[in-house]
Amino acid sequence: MGHDMYGTGGQQPPGSGPQYPYNPAGGPGGPSYGSFPTGPSGGMPPPPGGPGGPQFGYQPYGPPPPPPRSGRGLIIGLSAVVVVLAVVAVIAVVVVFRAEEPELVVLEPVGQSQANDFFGNLDPLGDSLAQGVSVTYPGYPQVASGSGTLLAGGLASGSDPGLYGGTQDDSSCDVEQLVAFLTDPANADRAGAWAGALGVPVDGIADYVDTLTSARLRYDTRVTNHGFSDGQATPFQSLLQAGTAVLVDEQGMPRVKCNCGNPLTEPVQQEGLASDDAWNLAEGAQNPDAAWSGLDPAGAVRVQPAPVDGAFLVIDIESGTVFERPAGTNGEEDALVPYGSIDELCAAIPESPSCMELGTGDVQVTLQWGSSADLDLHVFEPDGTEIYFGDRGPTSTGGQLDVDSNVGCNANGSVENVYWPAGQAPAGDYTVEVDGFSVDGCGGGDYTLIIRVAGRDDIIETGSVGEDETDTYDFTG
Known part of the structure; x- marks a missing residue:
C-alpha cells in the first residue's frame, strides 16, 4: 500500500462500535484460587540448647501430659478434619466446574x-x-x-x-x-x-x-x-x-x-x-x-x-438465482448454473428462477446461458410463423414461448424455452435464431441450445453472440 491508511504508522484508530471482546468476570484483577493458609504452627517451643543444642531430633519437654479424661477432644479433632476435607472437596468441585465452563460468545x-x-x-x-x-x-x-x-x-x-x-x-x-x-x-x-x-x-x-x-x-x-x-x-x-x-x-x-x-x-x-x-x-x-x-x-x-x-x-441474495463461483475467485468468474444441472438443489428450492419448470412436448427448443446477458430465442414453424418475446403464442399449432429470461439484463434464470404440446407440433423444417439483444452493454454471451424432437437424440449446439448478432440453426420436426 502506497500510503498510511490510518495516519498512525499502519495502526488502526479505535472504532466506533462496542469494545469487543468484553473482559469476562474473573479475568485480570478478578478472584484467584491459591493455596489455603497454613495457620499457626501450634506453638511448639524450639529445641533446647539453641545453636549448641542437639542437631537431630527433639528432646522430650518434661513429663508426658496426663491422659485425657474423655474422648471429647478426639471427637472435636476428627470433626475439624472432616470439615476441612469437605471444604477442600467443595473448592475442588468449584475449580473443576469453572475449568469446564464454556467461554461466553x-x-x-x-x-x-x-x-x-x-x-x-x-x-x-x-x-x-x-x-x-x-x-x-x-x-x-x-x-x-x-x-x-x-x-x-x-x-x-x-x-x-x-x-x-x-x-x-x-x-x-x-x-x-x-x-x-x-x-x-x-x-x-x-x-x-x-x-x-x-x-x-x-x-x-x-x-x-x-x-x-x-x-x-x-x-x-x-x-x-x-x-x-x-x-x-x-x-x-x-x-x-x-x-x-x-x-x-x-x-x-x-x-x-x-x-x-x-x-x-x-x-x-x-x-x-x-x-x-x-x-x-x-x-x-x-x-x-x-x-x-x-x-x-x-x-x-x-x-x-x-x-x-x-x-x-x-x-x-438479490434475484434468488443460483450461480457458480469458482474457488479462489471474488466474482470476476461467476456463471449462472445451467438449467437442469442442479436437480437436487431445485427439488429443495423450486421457487428459485434457476429452477423454473419448462414446458415439454413432441418438439422443444431450449436456450440457456451462464450470465445476466439478455439473449433471445426465436423459433420459426414450417409455415414461417415466428415465436419469440414479441409474440409468445400459442400459435394455431400450440407452439409457445413459456419462459423469457433476463429482460433488460436483470438475471432471473438465463433460460428461454419454446415447445409444442404432445401431438400438436407440425411436421417440416424449423429455423432457430439466437440473438444478442442490444441493451446496456450486456446483450451478448456464450450459450447452449438444446433441440428435442420426440423419438430422436437431442441436438446440442454451443456458441456465442455479441450484441445485435444472430446465430441460426435448422432442424426437421
Whole structure:
C-alpha cells in the first residue's frame, strides 16, 4: 500500500462500535484460587540448647501430659478434619466446574466491528445488501443437528450447495486491500499475528489469500474470531449474523471477516452440551442485548470442512438465482448454473428462477446461458410463423414461448424455452435464431441450445453472440 491508511504508522484508530471482546468476570484483577493458609504452627517451643543444642531430633519437654479424661477432644479433632476435607472437596468441585465452563460468545450483528480489529472495513458493497440473505430460501440447505458448540444447534458442511450467498459478478471482500495492508512492512506485527492465527507463513499471506473465495453467510454462524492487541491475535468466541461478508477456504470454512479483516477459525466445541443450556442467549452470550431480530441459536450453525469440487454453488441474495463461483475467485468468474444441472438443489428450492419448470412436448427448443446477458430465442414453424418475446403464442399449432429470461439484463434464470404440446407440433423444417439483444452493454454471451424432437437424440449446439448478432440453426420436426 502506497500510503498510511490510518495516519498512525499502519495502526488502526479505535472504532466506533462496542469494545469487543468484553473482559469476562474473573479475568485480570478478578478472584484467584491459591493455596489455603497454613495457620499457626501450634506453638511448639524450639529445641533446647539453641545453636549448641542437639542437631537431630527433639528432646522430650518434661513429663508426658496426663491422659485425657474423655474422648471429647478426639471427637472435636476428627470433626475439624472432616470439615476441612469437605471444604477442600467443595473448592475442588468449584475449580473443576469453572475449568469446564464454556467461554461466553460475543454476538456480532451484520456490520459490527471491534475496536481492536486487524484492518478495517473490506466489504465494498456495504451492509444494506446483506440484509436480504437471511430471508432468501430460509432453512436451505438443511443442516444436521448436534454441533457440540455453544449457541449453535446445527452442523453444516462447507461444500453444501447454497450454504453461502452473494451478488453475482460482485465481490463482498476487497482482497487487494487486505493483501496490500498485510504485506506492508509497516504492519509487520499485524501480519505476523494474522498469519499465526490461521497457521500460514507470513511470506505466504498473498498466496493464501489468493485461494480464498468471497461470500456471505446464509446462516448465523459460530466461529472463533481474533482481534489484535499488544502485538498479538486475541481469540474470542463469536456468533456472526447471516449476511456477514467473509472469505472462505477451499474446504468451505470461513477464514476472514471482511468488515474488519479479522482471521477466523473453528469455534471451541464443548462435550455434552445440554440443549437447554446451549441455546440460552442470556446464559451463553457475553452481550445478549446485541441479539438481532430472528436470532435463534438452535438454528445457527458450525461449519465443518469438506472439499469443494472446483466451485461453490451460491444463491444470489438479490434475484434468488443460483450461480457458480469458482474457488479462489471474488466474482470476476461467476456463471449462472445451467438449467437442469442442479436437480437436487431445485427439488429443495423450486421457487428459485434457476429452477423454473419448462414446458415439454413432441418438439422443444431450449436456450440457456451462464450470465445476466439478455439473449433471445426465436423459433420459426414450417409455415414461417415466428415465436419469440414479441409474440409468445400459442400459435394455431400450440407452439409457445413459456419462459423469457433476463429482460433488460436483470438475471432471473438465463433460460428461454419454446415447445409444442404432445401431438400438436407440425411436421417440416424449423429455423432457430439466437440473438444478442442490444441493451446496456450486456446483450451478448456464450450459450447452449438444446433441440428435442420426440423419438430422436437431442441436438446440442454451443456458441456465442455479441450484441445485435444472430446465430441460426435448422432442424426437421
